[in-house]
Amino acid sequence: MMPNSVSRLRKGHMARRGGLAVGFLAFALAPVFVGSNVTTMGILTEAVIYALVVVSLNLLVGFAGLVSIGQAGFLAVGAYAAGYSANHLHLALPLELLLSGILAGLVGFILGLPSGRLRGHYLVIITLGFGLAVPQIALEATDITNGFTGLSISNTQFGPIVMNSPRAMYYFAFVVVAISMMLILLVLASKSGRAIMAVRDSEAAALAMGIPVARTKVIVFTLSAFFCGIAGDLFAHFEGLVTPADFTLALSLFFLAAVIVGGLGSVGGSIVGALVLVYVQTRSASVGGYSEFIIGAAVVVVLMLFPEGLASIPALLGRKLHLTRGVGELPGPDAAEPGEVSSVIAGADPGDHQGGVNA
Amino acid sequence: MLELDGVSLSFGGVRAVNNLSFEIPDGQITALIGPNGAGKTSILNVISRFYTPQHGRVTFDGKDLLQLPPSEIIDVGIARSFQNVALFKELSVVDNLKIGTDHRSSAGLFSNMFRLPRAVKHERDARREAEEVLEFLDIEAIAERRSGTLSYGHQKLVDLGRALVSRPKLLLLDEPAAGTSEGLKAWLATKIKEIPERFGCAVLLIDHDMLLVLGVSQKVVVVDFGSKIAQGTPDEIRQDRRVIAAYLGEES
Numbered sequence: 001m002m003p004n005s006v007s008r009l010r011k012g013h014m015a016r017r018g019g020l021a022v023g024f025l026a027f028a029l030a031p032v033f034v035g036s037n038v039t040t041m042g043i044l045t046e047a048v049i050y051a052l053v054v055v056s057l058n059l060l061v062g063f064a065g066l067v068s069i070g071q072a073g074f075l076a077v078g079a080y081a082a083g084y085s086a087n088h089l090h091l092a093l094p095l096e097l098l099l100s101g102i103l104a105g106l107v108g109f110i111l112g113l114p115s116g117r118l119r120g121h122y123l124v125i126i127t128l129g130f131g132l133a134v135p136q137i138a139l140e141a142t143d144i145t146n147g148f149t150g151l152s153i154s155n156t157q158f159g160p161i162v163m164n165s166p167r168a169m170y171y172f173a174f175v176v177v178a179i180s181m182m183l184i185l186l187v188l189a190s191k192s193g194r195a196i197m198a199v200r201d202s203e204a205a206a207l208a209m210g211i212p213v214a215r216t217k218v219i220v221f222t223l224s225a226f227f228c229g230i231a232g233d234l235f236a237h238f239e240g241l242v243t244p245a246d247f248t249l250a251l252s253l254f255f256l257a258a259v260i261v262g263g264l265g266s267v268g269g270s271i272v273g274a275l276v277l278v279y280v281q282t283r284s285a286s287v288g289g290y291s292e293f294i295i296g297a298a299v300v301v302v303l304m305l306f307p308e309g310l311a312s313i314p315a316l317l318g319r320k321l322h323l324t325r326g327v328g329e330l331p332g333p334d335a336a337e338p339g340e341v342s343s344v345i346a347g348a349d350p351g352d353h354q355g356g357v358n359a
Numbered sequence: 360m361l362e363l364d365g366v367s368l369s370f371g372g373v374r375a376v377n378n379l380s381f382e383i384p385d386g387q388i389t390a391l392i393g394p395n396g397a398g399k400t401s402i403l404n405v406i407s408r409f410y411t412p413q414h415g416r417v418t419f420d421g422k423d424l425l426q427l428p429p430s431e432i433i434d435v436g437i438a439r440s441f442q443n444v445a446l447f448k449e450l451s452v453v454d455n456l457k458i459g460t461d462h463r464s465s466a467g468l469f470s471n472m473f474r475l476p477r478a479v480k481h482e483r484d485a486r487r488e489a490e491e492v493l494e495f496l497d498i499e500a501i502a503e504r505r506s507g508t509l510s511y512g513h514q515k516l517v518d519l520g521r522a523l524v525s526r527p528k529l530l531l532l533d534e535p536a537a538g539t540s541e542g543l544k545a546w547l548a549t550k551i552k553e554i555p556e557r558f559g560c561a562v563l564l565i566d567h568d569m570l571l572v573l574g575v576s577q578k579v580v581v582v583d584f585g586s587k588i589a590q591g592t593p594d595e596i597r598q599d600r601r602v603i604a605a606y607l608g609e610e611s
Contacts, residue, residue, distance in 0.1 A: 183473075186471065186472055187471055187472045190472075190478060190482065191457075191464050191466060191485075192468045194450070195461065198458050201446070201447040201448050201450065205441060205447065206430075207429040208407055208432070208445075209461070209525070210430050210432075210433035210462030211458070212428075213430070223468070
């Protein structure tokens with residue numbers, strides 16, 4: 001009985017890895033099929049960049065349980081760093097990306113400091129204020145941001161390679177996003193990632209296991225902002241022009257919607273969420289002012305069908321096809337006395353474990 | 360090894376722990392018993408630093424525990440389970456246990472992100488040690504299950520395993536068998552008995568199941584209304600009049 005169930009679970013791991021590999025190949029090969037269509041390449045590039053933003057936001061909202069509605073602010077920091085570098089510093093592309101990430105990460109660190117003590121609504125308000133403040137600051141700090149006019153980036157160049165075609169720009173974004181996602185996945189599958197999720201699930205147990213709760217929250221804010229800053233850098237190169245009007249509250253909410261549509265705490269879900277919402281947005285752009293309404297409606301429909309987001313579909317399918325077993329028929333210490341298992345379940349109400357401290 | 364000296368803890372006007380002193384000897388199972396609301400879990404929360412007592416001293420191997428934040432208690436060698444299980448419920452069972460080993464890894468975010476050698480080594484060690492404890496508790500089969508979806512009995516075992524895998528010198532167990540079936544209770548009693556020798560640690564066991572407590576412990580401390588009313592071997596406690604009056608009389 002046991003080896004059987006173990007191999008089944010290993011299969012789950014393999015399936016997830018297989019899903020990632022298929023996704024990677026699909027994005028890597030997409031230009032082969034649609035590379036000649038400039039509009040489609042543009043949409044795909046935007047989707048890839050937004051996917052990194054959405055994954056970075058999911059680190060906060062899904063993996064750490066910290067709701068942020070100012071993610072466009074971090075995107076702006078990275079984008080302006082790219083614009084400033086292109087116009088004044090002329091850094092090599094990898095250095096520039098790193099600088100954008102670090103600057104945004106620094107802002108995330110500062111914003112994260114109060115998050116150790118604040119929760120829920122207060123944190124939402126702080127991130128909202130941040131998201132609204134960044135474009136205003138960009139408008140005023142004309143020496144750096146060139147104010148209303150914005151910063152333009154004429155050509156994106158890495159060594160001898162000039163990215164002057166939609167296809168080249170796509171691959172540039174794809175490579176940076178793929179590396180970033182891999183690093184995020186490595187963090188999540190490590191001690192650092194476990195600490196982030198532990199703090200979300202039970203602060204009391206996290207403390208008892210030696211996890212410094214407040215510091216972990218600051219770290220996840222910094223990490224989220226770092227990768228969002230890198231996405232901002234890509235965004236600047238993709239758009240070719242960075243203006244304060246690019247980073248609206250609506251954009252932050254768009255990212256949050258993609259996190260929820262994809263599924264909280266799922267990297268793959270966030271990628272799909274970004275892809276779906278970018279697609280809906282471009283398709284609905286032709287009907288003018290109704291675009292945001294249609295995106296909102298799409299979010300509602302997805303959540304009605306899949307309350308845990310699109311990422312829950314494989315698990316739901318698996319259950320339909322009886323690939324996974326239900327709760328309560330597991331072996332364990334009670335297996336010697338089969339009759340006991342049901343009374344274990346019925347024995348007590350697990351109740352609300354949150355907090356876990358009882359007098 | 361652990362010593363409480365004159366510890367008092369109040370919440371507003373309510374005195375939860377009253378001038379309490381006792382000692383937990385090395386390598387043994389000490390039981391802390393008392394009726395509901397006697398202050399047992401409060402004492403445990405003082406030791407794990409969730410509560411700070413107004414008076415008294417708590418020392419562990421000569422170190423003053425009250426100087427430490429709760430997140431550093433596991434580093435001195437004290438791990439705990441939770442009465443109402445506080446699992447990381449979205450994480451798999453094996454990840455819950457790995458977190459029990461994580462305080463021993465010096466790998467920071469950077470090492471983990473780039474899988475530097477010490478991060479790789481810790482992942483390997485964590486996996487192996489988690490599997491050892493899963494095997495000890497006979498729950499290898501649910502290693503990859505999301506812990507929040509498990510039955511209450513299994514959750515209690517995972518909660519115990521997560522504390523055990525941290526290789527504590529002192530293991531605090533807050534009603535490990537409460538709310539579980541009679542079969543699991545008996546099985547747990549034999550497992551808890553094995554812990555000191557197999558994992559080289561002392562155990563402080565809280566429970567009000569007298570059969571479990573007197574069967575596995577070498578020393579018993581009885582509290583009522585936050586004060587110690589008796590202390591001794593299980594045999595002495597069975598015959599103590601005050602204990603019988605305060606506790607056994609009501610229970611049986």
